[in-house]
Amino acid sequence: MRALRGVTMRVSEGEIYGLVGPNGSGKTTLLRILAGLVKPSSGVVRVCGYDPYRNFEETRRYIGYLPEDANTYDLLTGYEHLELYAKIYGLGEDAIRYGAELSQLSERLRDLASTYSRGMKRRLLLALVLMRKPRVALLDEPTSGLDVHASVNVRNTIKKYALETGATIIVSSHNMLEIEFLCTRVGLIYSGVIVDEGSPRELIEKYSASNLEEVFVKAVGELSRERY
Amino acid sequence: MNATKLGVFLWKELKEFTRDRKALLVTLLLPPLALSAIGLVTVLLLTQRQVFVSIVNMDEQSEIAISVTSRLLSELSRAGYSVSEAGDLETVLRDPSIDLIVVVPSGFTSNVTSLDRVAFIEVIKRAGVSSEQVDAAESTVRSIVSAISTEFSVRKISTLAERAGIGTYSVEAVRNPVQVKVPVYIGVHGEPARIEDIWRPFIAKLLILSFSFVVTPASSYVIDGIIGERERKTMEMLLASPLGLTEFLTVKVLAASIVGLVAAISDLMGLYVYVAVLMAAIGGFILGVLEPGLILLHAVISFLTILAITSISLPFISRTKGIKSASSVASLISTMGLAFFIAGWIIDFYKLPSTLLKILLFVPYTHSILAIQAYVYRDHLVVAGCTLVLLVLSTTLVFISTRTLDREKVLLAQTYYT
Numbered sequence: 001m002r003a004l005r006g007v008t009m010r011v012s013e014g015e016i017y018g019l020v021g022p023n024g025s026g027k028t029t030l031l032r033i034l035a036g037l038v039k040p041s042s043g044v045v046r047v048c049g050y051d052p053y054r055n056f057e058e059t060r061r062y063i064g065y066l067p068e069d070a071n072t073y074d075l076l077t078g079y080e081h082l083e084l085y086a087k088i089y090g091l092g093e094d095a096i097r098y099g100a101e102l103s104q105l106s107e108r109l110r111d112l113a114s115t116y117s118r119g120m121k122r123r124l125l126l127a128l129v130l131m132r133k134p135r136v137a138l139l140d141e142p143t144s145g146l147d148v149h150a151s152v153n154v155r156n157t158i159k160k161y162a163l164e165t166g167a168t169i170i171v172s173s174h175n176m177l178e179i180e181f182l183c184t185r186v187g188l189i190y191s192g193v194i195v196d197e198g199s200p201r202e203l204i205e206k207y208s209a210s211n212l213e214e215v216f217v218k219a220v221g222e223l224s225r226e227r228y
Numbered sequence: 229m230n231a232t233k234l235g236v237f238l239w240k241e242l243k244e245f246t247r248d249r250k251a252l253l254v255t256l257l258l259p260p261l262a263l264s265a266i267g268l269v270t271v272l273l274l275t276q277r278q279v280f281v282s283i284v285n286m287d288e289q290s291e292i293a294i295s296v297t298s299r300l301l302s303e304l305s306r307a308g309y310s311v312s313e314a315g316d317l318e319t320v321l322r323d324p325s326i327d328l329i330v331v332v333p334s335g336f337t338s339n340v341t342s343l344d345r346v347a348f349i350e351v352i353k354r355a356g357v358s359s360e361q362v363d364a365a366e367s368t369v370r371s372i373v374s375a376i377s378t379e380f381s382v383r384k385i386s387t388l389a390e391r392a393g394i395g396t397y398s399v400e401a402v403r404n405p406v407q408v409k410v411p412v413y414i415g416v417h418g419e420p421a422r423i424e425d426i427w428r429p430f431i432a433k434l435l436i437l438s439f440s441f442v443v444t445p446a447s448s449y450v451i452d453g454i455i456g457e458r459e460r461k462t463m464e465m466l467l468a469s470p471l472g473l474t475e476f477l478t479v480k481v482l483a484a485s486i487v488g489l490v491a492a493i494s495d496l497m498g499l500y501v502y503v504a505v506l507m508a509a510i511g512g513f514i515l516g517v518l519e520p521g522l523i524l525l526h527a528v529i530s531f532l533t534i535l536a537i538t539s540i541s542l543p544f545i546s547r548t549k550g551i552k553s554a555s556s557v558a559s560l561i562s563t564m565g566l567a568f569f570i571a572g573w574i575i576d577f578y579k580l581p582s583t584l585l586k587i588l589l590f591v592p593y594t595h596s597i598l599a600i601q602a603y604v605y606r607d608h609l610v611v612a613g614c615t616l617v618l619l620v621l622s623t624t625l626v627f628i629s630t631r632t633l634d635r636e637k638v639l640l641a642q643t644y645y646t
Binding site for chain 1: 232233236237240243244247248460461462464465466467468469470471472635636639640
């Protein structure tokens with residue numbers, strides 16, 4: 001089964017790029033390819049000039065990847081998670097401190113992750129990805145399944161990180177509001193194809209829509225009717 | 229492979245294991261507790277089982293027959309059996325509650341006092357209800373009869389010697405002129421054997437049997453380590469990190485082997501206590517004959533055996549879609565191990581013909597069994613050889629297993645493209 005059908009996209013340094021599409025549209029596969037976890041059957045992928053699959057070791061220095069439904073280890077504390085990933089990446093105390101700050105878990109970092117709420121776990125996971133300040137952060141549905149407060153918190157963390165570090169961020173989401181809030185450019189993905197892309201404002205104007213949701217419906221309307 | 233990352237990830241695995249109280253309880257405490265309890269219950273049941281013995285004297289008019297009957301009654305009673313005297317053989321034969329019938333037949337006295345006939349005491353056992361206690365009761369009867377027989381021999385020989393005017397004689401020399409002396413135990417190289425030497429083969433068998441207990445927890449741990457990590461959604465972030473698939477899988481196998489080793493020691497303790505309790509109940513004593521060298525060898529071989537088994541199952545486990553199918557594959561491999569280790573309990577692999585042994589050596593389990601059995605024979609060359617083969621084999625298997633997999637195969641074995 002082909003998950004992607006000829007995706008062409010380019011994300012510039014410092015951009016926050018949003019991938020918007022329904023379930024099964026190919027967002028996760030695209031992010032996994034960019035993270036070097038899945039080998040594309042054809043085509044060329046470059047992250048910071050490297051093929052992330054072939055040059056897996058080299059690209060680890062640049063890429064941070066948060067999978068959609070990633071989870072924490074129940075029997076480790078939040079702090080131990082930070083320690084574990086810091087050691088795997090060969091980082092020191094500074095990175096752990098930065099991770100602790102990003103997670104906003106303060107004293108709760110000493111507790112086992114099994115006692116955390118879903119929002120707390122997501123913040124910790126995001127901190128594990130961003131604590132080493134990757135040049136490219138790939139965030140798959142970072143607020144999926146979170147309540148409003150937790151979602152806002154995670155979004156603010158991503159925004160703050162982008163401003164502080166100038167990193168390139170590719171974020172996938174169903175949530176159009178989130179994409180409008182975070183992203184400088186958006187790619188509308190449907191059935192493995194990038195249907196259209198541009199800044200949220202450009203797309204809203206182009207499709208004479210009031211928000212990104214309308215843009216998406218109009219952009220994929222024809223394709224959607226063909227499919228269903 | 230990066231040793232630092234390997235160490236960091238192994239530390240995480242072991243930390244998780246030590247914090248999993250249920251897993252710790254099942255792996256460490258349950259085997260010694262359960263096996264000790266089973267041993268005690270077995271002993272309790274053994275001692276509670278009553279054996280009913282009935283003695284029938286069919287040579288009633290004779291004082292000798294009455295005396296033999298009463299001696300059987302008192303000595304069997306003293307030995308803890310429920311003994312009764314019956315007047316009628318037919319009645320006791322039809323009574324299913326009687327396990328053992330001892331008959332002093334008519335003409336017993338006449339035979340026992342003659343010089344050309346032998347007097348028999350009949351022992352009747354009920355088929356189908358035989359147990360070790362009934363056998364023990366029969367053995368007690370034989371001992372009592374043997375003592376009675378000796379007493380009659382002494383009387384007969386003394387009387388004959390007196391009548392023949394023989395001054396110097398020994399009853400035993402007439403009764404049993406040729407005898408086998410009490411066996412002398414020697415060690416493998418002819419040296420006088422110590423108690424440890426006598427018990428060592430039995431202890432070695434126990435050690436081999438205990439391998440079979442550790443295969444399953446180790447397989448479960450490696451299944452949980454890989455498929456569980458995938459299902460709990462903690463694997464993808466790790467695979468995207470610089471940890472590397474080789475380090476990830478190697479640590480899973482190493483951690484499973486360490487858990488297996490812990491389980492091996494715990495199971496061995498349990499098994500040892502179980503056998504010690506049973507032996508104590510029947511008058512034996514094996515505590516204190518555990519040899520540190522043998523125990524150390526067992527620990528090393530356990531670790532390497534589990535390492536080999538888990539690395540054989542690793543490629544299958546990593547590629548399977550869920551815990552059920554992975555468990556099926558792992559249990560198949562474990563069952564093969566189980567069959568071998570039970571065979572090691574019964575068969576002395578060290579004494580097998582070399583042609584047959586050469587074929588068996590293709591199976592890793594054979595090396596595990598052979599290493600322990602060769603230790604009993606003090607064949608240190610074979611011990612070292614088997615240990616080395618296991619070490620090379622297990623590390624090669626880990627290497628091959630990790631090289632035949634890639635991140636995509638491990639990650640997407642269960643999930644689908646979205």
